[in-house]
Amino acid sequence: MTKPTTLHEFSPGLADVPAARSSISYVDGQAGLLEYRGIRIAEMAAHSTFLETSFLLLFGHLPTPDELHRFSQDISHHRRIKYRITDLIKCLPEQGHPMDALQAAVAALGMYYPARQVLDPEIQYWSVVRLIAKVPTIIAAYHRLRRGDHEIHPRDDVYHASNFLYMLTEKVPHPSLAKALDTCLILHAEHTMNASTFSGMVTASTLADPYSVVASALGTLKGPLHGGATEEVVHMLEEIGSRERVRTYLEKRLAAKHKLMGFGHRIYKVKDPRAIILQKVARGLAEDCGASTLLDLAEEVERVGEELLRDKGIHPNVDFYSGALYKTMGIDPDFFTTIFAMARVSGWLAHWLEQIKDNKLFRPDQIYEGPHGRAYVPIDRRVRGVE
Numbered sequence: 001m002t003k004p005t006t007l008h009e010f011s012p013g014l015a016d017v018p019a020a021r022s023s024i025s026y027v028d029g030q031a032g033l034l035e036y037r038g039i040r041i042a043e044m045a046a047h048s049t050f051l052e053t054s055f056l057l058l059f060g061h062l063p064t065p066d067e068l069h070r071f072s073q074d075i076s077h078h079r080r081i082k083y084r085i086t087d088l089i090k091c092l093p094e095q096g097h098p099m100d101a102l103q104a105a106v107a108a109l110g111m112y113y114p115a116r117q118v119l120d121p122e123i124q125y126w127s128v129v130r131l132i133a134k135v136p137t138i139i140a141a142y143h144r145l146r147r148g149d150h151e152i153h154p155r156d157d158v159y160h161a162s163n164f165l166y167m168l169t170e171k172v173p174h175p176s177l178a179k180a181l182d183t184c185l186i187l188h189a190e191h192t193m194n195a196s197t198f199s200g201m202v203t204a205s206t207l208a209d210p211y212s213v214v215a216s217a218l219g220t221l222k223g224p225l226h227g228g229a230t231e232e233v234v235h236m237l238e239e240i241g242s243r244e245r246v247r248t249y250l251e252k253r254l255a256a257k258h259k260l261m262g263f264g265h266r267i268y269k270v271k272d273p274r275a276i277i278l279q280k281v282a283r284g285l286a287e288d289c290g291a292s293t294l295l296d297l298a299e300e301v302e303r304v305g306e307e308l309l310r311d312k313g314i315h316p317n318v319d320f321y322s323g324a325l326y327k328t329m330g331i332d333p334d335f336f337t338t339i340f341a342m343a344r345v346s347g348w349l350a351h352w353l354e355q356i357k358d359n360k361l362f363r364p365d366q367i368y369e370g371p372h373g374r375a376y377v378p379i380d381r382r383v384r385g386v387e
């Protein structure tokens with residue numbers, strides 16, 4: 001007999017309920033600590049690259065030079081997307097949300113690379129390579145095609161982040177721009193049991209293919225309480241407009257019980273360690289490019305927001321500074337969450353590999369609060385509200 005669930009055990013939003021055992025990443029929300037496979041995020045941001053970080057997350061160890069060379073080569077050789085995927089992207093409405101375009105194209109990718117044998121190591125490896133390689137190509141293609149520009153084919157002689165910016169602009173970017181994007185990708189690659197990862201894991205637990213796993217996670221990441229906040233932060237900054245208006249705007253917004261976008265986190269009770277690094281990267285880039293206005297405004301919002309929300313343990317999260325950075329890179333605001341996705345695909349797939357190694361179908365319980373034993377009333381005798 002199954003154990004009856006009591007109201008006492010219910011945790012809204014599954015807060016503090018462990019959903020898996022994992023050795024991929026670790027977060028301490030009080031200390032502001034995030035580690036990938038035991039290595040602190042600041043170390044990764046200072047010394048690693050996104051592809052090396054992906055390898056670490058996926059396979060559990062830092063790669064040797066040969067392993068990294070092979071992984072990077074495999075990824076650069078699989079960047080192209082089939083012309084039919086490009087055709088599919090061309091058919092999508094230009095006013096649609098880029099996350100929907102990405103989700104549709106990733107689901108369609110799975111039709112070209114059937115991966116039903118999810119326990120086959122070859123299928124696992126090549127699915128991971130294809131998804132990490134092709135997601136940036138899809139994003140860049142939609143970024144250009146919806147403006148009426150032609151898509152730019154990827155280059156396999158250019159590093160991951162540079163290649164992405166190249167596919168947006170047809171120019172190999174300045175190294176400082178590519179480095180800043182690569183750091184953003186490292187910082188967004190993984191973050192324990194968050195909503196999109198959980199969503200992907202639920203799909204993975206049915207032994208669905210990895211393209212469906214990523215498509216599920218993409219749908220969840222899109223929401224404004226999760227990855228969608230990056231875009232909302234920039235809208236909020238644009239609405240504020242100038243440093244002088246910050247305090248009045250924030251006070252009004254909080255009085256109306258609206259949240260400050262890019263602030264707050266289920267786990268962090270201090271400033272998100274990724275926001276600390278991103279702020280420095282954004283400052284460096286803004287100075288290099290002479291474009292610091294949005295960042296100056298963001299820093300003022302942080303200062304006043306901290307003052308107003310500190311008592312609740314609410315501080316800037318990873319999404320707070322990434323928007324200002326992506327704007328400096330010339331990326332359209334509604335594409336910001338797709339950059340998050342381009343990074344997080346590695347984390348989602350690391351969890352996919354971990355999940356299916358020792359799988360159990362996710363099938364949580366619920367607390368039923370409805371009636372029992374009601375009579376079926378024939379349609380000609382039904383009166384709304386009276387039964």
Ligand code: ACO
Nearest residue numbers: 224225226227229259260261262263264265266314317319
């Ligand atoms: N601005 C103002 N108040 C806030 C904020 C915020 N950004 N975040 C939380 N609060 C307040 C709530 O109003 C609530 O106050 P109350 O107790 O007086 O009612 C209290 O803090 C608890 O908030 P919850 O939303 O219940 O806490 P939860 O842990 O579910 O929130 C969340 C986490 C969803 C991220 C929330 O902080 C939020 O909505 N932030 C804004 C959106 C955002 O930036 N999301 C990105 C998160 S990072 C990521 O997903 C990559």
